[in-house]
Amino acid sequence: MSDFDQLTQSLARNLKRWRGDRGFTLDALAARAGVSRGMIIQIEQARTNPSVGITVKLADALGVSITTLLDYEQGPQVRLVPPDQAVRMWGTDAGSRTTLLVGNETRGPLEMWSWRLMPGEGSASDAHPPGTVELIHVTAGELTLVADGVAHAVPAGTSATFEANVPHAYRNKGPEPVEMTMAVSIPPVG
Structure with a gap:
């Protein structure tokens, strides 16, 4: 699996999870982020790799960092990123x-x-x-x-x-x- 495929899968999984954690419907997230409902569906189904701008809008609307949207892991207080x-x-x-x-x-x-x-x-x-x-x-x-x-x-x-x-x-x-x-x-x- 390529880096972009992994990125698309992580974003799909995490966007869906964070939207659910926040209790946002597709329509509510679309309105908050200024991103179409259809685009959010495509992202959550890992059918598209959105632009940085769209990813930033979604992260801002959810109140999380892009890091969290791309790959969120609970772990120790110190996290090294090679x-x-x-x-x-x-x-x-x-x-x-x-x-x-x-x-x-x-x-x-x-x-x-x-x-x-x-x-x-x-x-x-x-x-x-x-x-x-x-x-x-x-x-x-x-x-x-x-x-x-x-x-x-x-x-x-x-x-x-x-x-x-x-x-x-x-x-x-x-x-x-x-x-x-x-x-x-x-x-x-x-």
């Missing part, structure tokens, strides 16, 4: 990519990501639930962070934080790859 178990969520032929390094559910979902954006590429995100915070540290290149329509230059060695309850995007307008680490803190569903 490099080969980090989940590549998005990539382009030019070499841009995002990798979910690790996540946790304590006091609301918390995720840590590794990003690489090749010159001329970018990734946009819809607004997350109120109270969601993103922290970024750029280690190479210069990131253009766009939050609520305002662009901010974030050069290598610089960190940034913002409330991610507005549309936002990450872009590489420079000549060299942008490398960054991002942490996302999502408030628990209350």
